[in-house]
Amino acid sequence: MKNVFACLLAAASLASPPSTLAADASYAIRLMTPETALKAASAALAACRSGGFQVAVAVVDRSGQIQVVLRDRYAGAHTPDTAINKAWTAASFKTNTTDLAKATQAGTPSSGIREIPRVAAIGGGLLIEAAGAPYGAIGISGAPSGDLDDKCARAGVDAILDDLNL
DSSP: OHHHHHHHHHHHHHTSOHHHHHHHHOOOOOOOOHHHHHHHHHHHHHHHHHTTOOOEEEEEETTSOEEEEEEOTTOOTTHHHHHHHHHHHHHHHTSOHHHHHHHTOTTSTTGGGGGSTTOOOSSOEEEEEETTEEEEEEEEEOSSSHHHHHHHHHHHHHHHHHHHHO
């Protein structure tokens, strides 16, 4: 009887609709359009300009791939790469870079994270999340402090949240 039950169970699992099996083998993700990424970057750049800061802004998708980079006229030569790395770091570690900076201070068990290439454990990188899903991250470089970079990045995220939450 035990063997009959096992055979019936095996047959039932093979008779499952293909969509059920496919659902276990794949997943769907949401991504920002280039226009949405540009809207976030433009809003962040405008916020920094209104504060008197010349910065670079980078927006990456959820896997850290660059979607947009903007550099203001007088932003330092280092700012585009730094903005990209801040956005990449936030997307990669799924945390804002200010939080990562605190968690990886010298002498902490996680301090070695700072040695990973491209990691920018400094303020200015924020996750872009909406409707319970990660979309990517935004990075700012060039304001006088990480807190001010964060403020400009927040303006960029806020500019697109309604679009992403629909």
